[in-house]
Structure formats: structure tokens, C-alpha cells
Amino acid sequence: MGSSEDDKVVAVIMVGGPTKGTRFRPLSLNVPKPLFPLGGQPMVHHPISACKRIPNLAQIYLVGFYEEREFALYVSSISNELRIPVRYLREDKPHGSAGALYNFRDLIMEDNPSHIFLLNCDVCCSFPLPEMLDAHRNYGGMGTILVIKVSAESASQFGELVADPDTNELLHYTEKPETFVSDLINCGVYVFTPDIFNAIQGVSSQRKDRENLRRVSSFEALQSATRNLTTDFVRLDQDILSPLAGKKQLYTYETMDFWEQIKTPGMSLKCSGLYLAQFRLTSPNLLASGDGTKNATIIGDVYVHPSAKIHPTAKIGPNVSISANARIGAGVRLISCIILDGVEIMENAVVTNAIVGWKSSIGRWSRVQAEGDFNAKLGITILGEAVGVEDEVVVTNSIVLPNKTLNVSVHQEIIL
Numbered sequence: 001m002g003s004s005e006d007d008k009v010v011a012v013i014m015v016g017g018p019t020k021g022t023r024f025r026p027l028s029l030n031v032p033k034p035l036f037p038l039g040g041q042p043m044v045h046h047p048i049s050a051c052k053r054i055p056n057l058a059q060i061y062l063v064g065f066y067e068e069r070e071f072a073l074y075v076s077s078i079s080n081e082l083r084i085p086v087r088y089l090r091e092d093k094p095h096g097s098a099g100a101l102y103n104f105r106d107l108i109m110e111d112n113p114s115h116i117f118l119l120n121c122d123v124c125c126s127f128p129l130p131e132m133l134d135a136h137r138n139y140g141g142m143g144t145i146l147v148i149k150v151s152a153e154s155a156s157q158f159g160e161l162v163a164d165p166d167t168n169e170l171l172h173y174t175e176k177p178e179t180f181v182s183d184l185i186n187c188g189v190y191v192f193t194p195d196i197f198n199a200i201q202g203v204s205s206q207r208k209d210r211e212n213l214r215r216v217s218s219f220e221a222l223q224s225a226t227r228n229l230t231t232d233f234v235r236l237d238q239d240i241l242s243p244l245a246g247k248k249q250l251y252t253y254e255t256m257d258f259w260e261q262i263k264t265p266g267m268s269l270k271c272s273g274l275y276l277a278q279f280r281l282t283s284p285n286l287l288a289s290g291d292g293t294k295n296a297t298i299i300g301d302v303y304v305h306p307s308a309k310i311h312p313t314a315k316i317g318p319n320v321s322i323s324a325n326a327r328i329g330a331g332v333r334l335i336s337c338i339i340l341d342g343v344e345i346m347e348n349a350v351v352t353n354a355i356v357g358w359k360s361s362i363g364r365w366s367r368v369q370a371e372g373d374f375n376a377k378l379g380i381t382i383l384g385e386a387v388g389v390e391d392e393v394v395v396t397n398s399i400v401l402p403n404k405t406l407n408v409s410v411h412q413e414i415i416l
Helices: 020-024 045-051 068-082 096-103 129-139 196-216 218-223 236-244 265-282
Strands: 009-016 057-064 086-090 115-120 123-125 143-149 159-163 170-175 184-192 250-254 259-261 302-304 320-322 333-339 350-356 367-369 381-383 394-396
Touching (some): 045 057, 045 068, 045 115, 068 086, 096 115, 096 196, 096 236, 123 184, 123 265, 129 143, 129 184, 159 250, 170 236, 170 250, 184 236, 196 236, 259 265, 265 302, 265 350
Parallel strands (some): 057 086, 143 250, 320 333, 350 381, 367 394
Antiparallel strands (some): 115 184, 123 259, 143 184, 159 170, 159 184
């Protein structure tokens, strides 16, 4: 592939907004969900660093509803680190994911890119973007969708699609169907040519025409399923993918790697483990090691921030991520957990299947634990910011909101 002007690529990552991350509470009370650390790196860092592997990448745009100040520091540091311009664009009102793309089309097309990637921040996968781009060029269509096969039972929670087994053309697309359509689902990762803007504009124009019709016909107003949608609100799945399926415009690229959606704190713990396992292949330098002589014993995939202090008699892993300035005492055992900034865990405490919030403390011989059902509401234990668990207290399958002190054991409780 040459490096001519025409080959420039831009990436757009949808990061949502504060009203979207409600299922992510109490963790999203402190930090925008896209900046919550998975595998020691902010959630949005994983798709951003995957974009770095796209040849001729000119620019990365983050699009969402958060205040710009919430992303300013991160955007400037990641731009410097990756030496690629990353810019945050704030939406003034919801436009839908296709509508948001169209809303910022002038900026997105500034570098005259030949291709535009669109990624969702709350997706956890290996992001095979260069491979997708190659496949997309070979297909010659307007867009290519990353897809994965899942069990028939779980497929209905997502956008199901039917693709031609020989050409990979998208033949049929339906969002969260009531009956089983296919075990192939949409991963929320796309690559488009700039023709996508014409398709989005087409939907807006149709809607404007319908608005004009509606002034004439009250029957149309009663019948129209989209009567509450403004002309500039365009959904990618229902308004673009479904109508264009079977028209030789859209194709699919199947990933054989892992894929999850990060909607809840439980899933963030699972995805943190998936990313740590991926570091083993892509960035082994990020993983800790130790055999209990000079450093703590490390089992499996573990991330430890350089500023964290861990006693050599502690035993850490698998699937553990320890953030900045954490202090882990003698004889502590950590399994499948995320320990956030400034946490102190005292001697002989055990933390398993849990997320321990910023500046929290866990006393001697205490246990913070859960069964580890990542999909259940109380499947993991979550301590919000600055929670104190006193000595010899057991916290099981519970969620504790910020600034609480626990001096008695709790089981399957939400402590407000």
C-alpha cells in the first residue's frame, strides 16, 4: 500500500456521556466511564492504541457528551505518548452514532481521508483494524462491520446479522430481535468510505420529507414509528445498516478473538482480565513478574503501576490490576480484582472478584470477596471511593457507595 494523499485514514471513537454510564455506578461517580482503568489503562486507551496500528492514520476523534475539561488532560497526554493528534469533540445534543458522525463531517474530512473507522469505546476486543481495512478494500463496498459468532442464547441481546458465507456481504441486519435470526452479531467496530455521509444525509432528507407530509396527513403522524426522531438524529444500526443490507454496500469481517461489551462494573473486571491476557502477546513489558524473593509472588497476568508499593510476602494474581500509589501489605492475597489509586490493603487481607475504589482502605485479616459472576448485579463486590473496611470484616457480593466505613460483615447488600 502506497503512502499517497488518498490513503489517509481517520478514526472516530464514540465515548458516550454522563447520562449513559448509569449502570456503571458507583465507579462512574468519580471518573467518566471511558477513563476507568482496565488492565491499568483507561478503557478508551485500548481502542486508541489499536488505531495506532492503522497505516497512514492522520487523526483520532473522540466524540461524546462529557464536558471537554474531563477529557482535556487525557487527550493531551495520549497525543504526546502516541505522537498522533487525538481530539475530543463534544456533542451539543444526541444525534445517534451516525448522526454524530455526520454532525462533525467537516472536521472528520479535514485530512481528506479515504477511510473512516468508527469504534465504540465500551467494546472490549483485540481490534483487528489493519486486517479489517485490507478486507474492506478487497470487498470494494461502502462499509465493513466487525462481527463475531456467539451462542444462540446470547445473540438476541445484540444486533444480529446474516452474511453471505462466500462473499461476506451483509444480507440482513436486525437490532436485538425478539426471535433468533443468526449467531453472528455486530461488534460495534466499523470502517467506511466517505460515502457513508451521503447515506446519512439520505436518511435525514427522507425524514424532512416525511415531516412535510405529516403536516398534510394526520394519519401519517399516527402511523410513523419514527415520528419522535428529529431529522438530524440518525442511528447507525436501524437507519443505515438495516436498509443497506443486501445492496452490495456493506460487508462483514469476522473476528476469532475475544469480544465483550463493557456495560457494568462486573464486565469491566472480566474485560480487564481479557486485556491483561492480550498484553501477554502485544505488550509483555506492561505485565509484572515476581517469585516472592525480592518482589511479591505474581501468578498469571498482573499489572502493577510503578508507584505502587507491594510487600514481598504478598501473592498477586491472576487477573489483578493495581493502580498508582496503592499500598499492599504483608501476606495479602489478591485474585481477580482492580485496585484503584491510593488504596491501602493491610496485612493478611484477601481481595477476590472485587473492585476497590480510590483511596479506600481494607483492614488486617479482612476479606472483600464475591463469587465472580460478571453478569450478575452483585456478582462482584465494589467499594466506591474512600470506603473503609475495618479489621476482620468480611464483605461478600456487595456494593458499597463512597465514603462509608464498615465495621461489621455484610453479605449481598447495597450499602448506601
